[in-house]
Amino acid sequence: MKTEQIALSPLAPGANLSLTVHRFGEAGARPKVYIQAALHADEIPGMIAAHHLRERFKALEAEGRIKGEIILVPSANPIGLAQKVLGEPVGRFDLSNGMNFNRGYAYLVPKVAERIKGKLTKDGQANVRLIREAMSAELAAWPTHNAADVLKKTLLGLAIEADVVLDMHCDSEAVVHLYSHTRSAEEFAPLSALLGAHAFLLADESGDDPFDEACSRPWAELADRFPEHPIPFGCHSTTLEFRGEGDVTHEFAKADAAAVLAYLTLRGVVAGEAPAVRQALCTPTPLAASEPVPSPATGMVVFRAEPGARVKAGDVIAEIIDPLTGDVTPARSEADGVMFARILLRFATKGMRLAKVAGTDARRTGKLLSA
Numbered sequence: 345m346k347t348e349q350i351a352l353s354p355l356a357p358g359a360n361l362s363l364t365v366h367r368f369g370e371a372g373a374r375p376k377v378y379i380q381a382a383l384h385a386d387e388i389p390g391m392i393a394a395h396h397l398r399e400r401f402k403a404l405e406a407e408g409r410i411k412g413e414i415i416l417v418p419s420a421n422p423i424g425l426a427q428k429v430l431g432e433p434v435g436r437f438d439l440s441n442g443m444n445f446n447r448g449y450a451y452l453v454p455k456v457a458e459r460i461k462g463k464l465t466k467d468g469q470a471n472v473r474l475i476r477e478a479m480s481a482e483l484a485a486w487p488t489h490n491a492a493d494v495l496k497k498t499l500l501g502l503a504i505e506a507d508v509v510l511d512m513h514c515d516s517e518a519v520v521h522l523y524s525h526t527r528s529a530e531e532f533a534p535l536s537a538l539l540g541a542h543a544f545l546l547a548d549e550s551g552d553d554p555f556d557e558a559c560s561r562p563w564a565e566l567a568d569r570f571p572e573h574p575i576p577f578g579c580h581s582t583t584l585e586f587r588g589e590g591d592v593t594h595e596f597a598k599a600d601a602a603a604v605l606a607y608l609t610l611r612g613v614v615a616g617e618a619p620a621v622r623q624a625l626c627t628p629t630p631l632a633a634s635e636p637v638p639s640p641a642t643g644m645v646v647f648r649a650e651p652g653a654r655v656k657a658g659d660v661i662a663e664i665i666d667p668l669t670g671d672v673t674p675a676r677s678e679a680d681g682v683m684f685a686r687i688l689l690r691f692a693t694k695g696m697r698l699a700k701v702a703g704t705d706a707r708r709t710g711k712l713l714s715a
């Protein structure tokens with residue numbers, strides 16, 4: 345394991361920041377895998393999975409079993425990790441401007457398309473190399489305006505030339521689920537099964553440029569822009585949601601790390617016997633079919649469905665109880681599907697999202713992710 349510290353933009357003169365990056369295997373070896381944890385800095389289940397992955401990678405490297413290259417960033421957001429308000433950690437949004445740390449990554453497609461026009465050939469692998477070089481060059485020219493931009497640019501720069509990107513997050517209260525580009529469904533089907541995911545959500549574009557899409561989406565769009573040239577999908581990227589924010593145990597983290605390792609073994613990054621992939625708990629469904637359950641009233645929230653529950657349209661997900669009148673209003677699912685996540689709060693205002701149900705009927709349009 346080689347560890348480096350990358351200096352970031354200081355928050356103020358003297359308030360220096362750095363990113364810790366671990367590297368395993370030979371630089372330049374393929375497949376190249378980029379893994380990061382806690383981009384939303386208060387999402388610790390990914391951070392502890394990274395802790396267990398680091399130990400496993402060190403042991404595998406000592407045995408000479410890392411055939412590709414692995415980059416692991418165990419704590420991807422030092423800005424967010426230092427933020428607190430009235431004792432509560434705030435790791436999702438940048439307190440300086442309210443921006444979600446997992447939105448607003450560089451959308452490089454137009455400039456990359458310009459750069460590669462006339463240079464693509466009939467050789468798919470050569471085209472992949474050309475596009476990776478163009479993406480890195482365009483990212484280097486991406487302007488930054490604040491410390492979070494510099495962090496985003498640095499993280500994307502580490503990931504953008506990888507074959508596979510795993511971005512480890514968690515939800516509020518949830519079962520394991522994951523997000524990826526529609527064209528990565530087959531690539532991540534074994535990982536979804538190995539993790540025991542209850543929902544696998546697919547989109548071509550979910551809105552506001554999250555990290556995983558900044559890595560994957562260019563490949564789909566460039567292939568569509570240049571149909572006369574072979575452009576293999578150069579970066580399969582996924583956002584992994586390791587349950588809820590309180591689900592920080594060695595048992596969960598070891599199981600998650602083992603699932604990631606099994607996937608990397610299947611992918612040839614780690615040498616070893618191909619693991620048996622168990623039957624998946626879910627099939628991929630469109631993110632546009634993931635239906636929020638809004639609160640129909642303001643009041644106390646008493647959930648009637650646990651994360652992972654299979655629900656039907658009309659099923660009661662929660663009761664909303666007015667503390668003054670005692671009125672009870674049921675919050676119902678609008679879709680058949682799996683209720684894969686719900687909020688941690690137990691008091692809701694009318695219209696607030698209480699839970700998310702992965703359905704199969706793609707009805708939503710526009711921005712598909714929550715704030």
Ligand SMILES: [Zn+2]
Pocket residue numbers: 384387446513514
């Ligand atoms: Zn997150």
